[in-house]
Amino acid sequence: MRSLADLDVPVALRGHHRRCLDAMARLAMAVDDPGGSPAHAPGALAARALAEVRAATRVLLAARTGAGRNAPVTRFLACRLDRLALVADDIAAACAARDTAALRRGVVRFRALVGAMWKVQLAVGRGTYGG
Numbered sequence: 001m002r003s004l005a006d007l008d009v010p011v012a013l014r015g016h017h018r019r020c021l022d023a024m025a026r027l028a029m030a031v032d033d034p035g036g037s038p039a040h041a042p043g044a045l046a047a048r049a050l051a052e053v054r055a056a057t058r059v060l061l062a063a064r065t066g067a068g069r070n071a072p073v074t075r076f077l078a079c080r081l082d083r084l085a086l087v088a089d090d091i092a093a094a095c096a097a098r099d100t101a102a103l104r105r106g107v108v109r110f111r112a113l114v115g116a117m118w119k120v121q122l123a124v125g126r127g128t129y130g131g
Contacts, residue, residue, distance in 0.1 A: 009063045013056050013125060017118060020052035024114060031100075031107050042103060043092030046110055050088045053117050054081060060124055073124060080120065084113050 027045040057077050064070050087110045094102035 009059060009125065012059045016052045016056035020049045023049035024111060027107060031104055042095045042107065046088040046091045049114060050084055053084060053114060056121055057081060060121055080117050084117060087113060
């Protein structure tokens with residue numbers, strides 16, 4: 001029987017995923033207008049999406065407390081988050097430099113990495129709460 005805490009994990013992950021998807025959709029639209037409002041600038045939107053991925057990672061790792069082989073999973077997720085952060089920084093730099101080509105490349109890389117991270121989190125989550 002799953003505990004109430006186990007049921008909260010998928011709910012929390014869905015919330016983070018939904019907010020991340022919102023930021024990613026806005027990011028895709030912002031690439032066409034990098035000079036828009038600061039709240040909708042590509043760098044800010046990438047940071048919002050990254051914050052949601054980080055929050056989802058914290059939820060997963062907290063749910064795995066006491067699980068065997070937690071250190072390798074933590075290290076693996078940390079490395080993936082570091083890669084995402086680097087690409088988010090590249091997006092912000094390209095936006096500041098008004099380099100549209102670099103901005104588009106960064107957004108494509110960021111979207112691929114975010115998608116891969118969510119797939120990894122789903123796989124880790126299945127082993128954590130049976131979701």
